[in-house]
Amino acid sequence: MIFAALSEFLDGTLPPRNCRELQKHLSGCDPCLQYLETLKKTIRACQLYQAAPAPPPSTAVREAFIKALSTRPVRRARLRKVG
């Protein structure tokens, strides 16, 4: 099924034989080619979206992490107090 294979095709993980079949179909099917291009743009947008800055967490998270690191039983990390 062509439609089910589009993501694997874009990820480069589709087996070569299926890849050839899909390419053959795409060369004569504009709507499928169009859909593939828009799917590719969607994936790229998702990948780029991750670069967006998230609001920083409060210092409570950092302090809880540092406290847990400092109190773990093995090999204490020397940490300077923050915040």
Add this chain to the structure above:
Amino acid sequence: MSQRNPTRVQQALEWLQSGEPSSVERAITILQQTVFALGMKVCGNPADAEDTAQETLVRLARSLKNFPNTRVLSVWLYKVAKSQCLMSRRKSKFAPEHMLSLDQLMPQPGHDGDSDAKSWAMTPEEALLQREFRERLEKAIHALPKRYRLILVLRDMEQLDTREVAEVMDISEDTVKMRLHRARVFVRNEVAKYLAHAARQ
């Protein structure tokens, strides 16, 4: 291409295990940012993301020495964060849990490819600069049932590979690929609706 998030996490875990103060400081910052950002993408609100970050990092601190290498530890970290995201759902709105059917997601006969081409003229980089596009993308991602949303976030946003996602989610690689494709198609179709509407304005 920037470094994959799992690679950054593994580097940070090495620094954390080194015990060297400046490396530990850098590691704390990277791990805190990474887990909080993951929580924001999956839960969609700062309160749940903060709970996720705190619980995950405290558990990490307690388990730091129990792993053979940082790759295994990195997968474990994502697994704990995923579980925390699912548990700390005070404000998270997960879409009702249902299967996405490929038949329903497929373009219907008579689908107008040309009008799509016009609507999608912008590059993803240009589109993301527009607040409305970003909001629509976020909305589409949060409309996904969680089993699909988590896979899309881990694979396309966090850039874990298929094997890593399978390990984090405790499912087969084939299931990861199948759900990832449906999630991507769902988001693509939601974004297409917005773009087609915007093009008609």
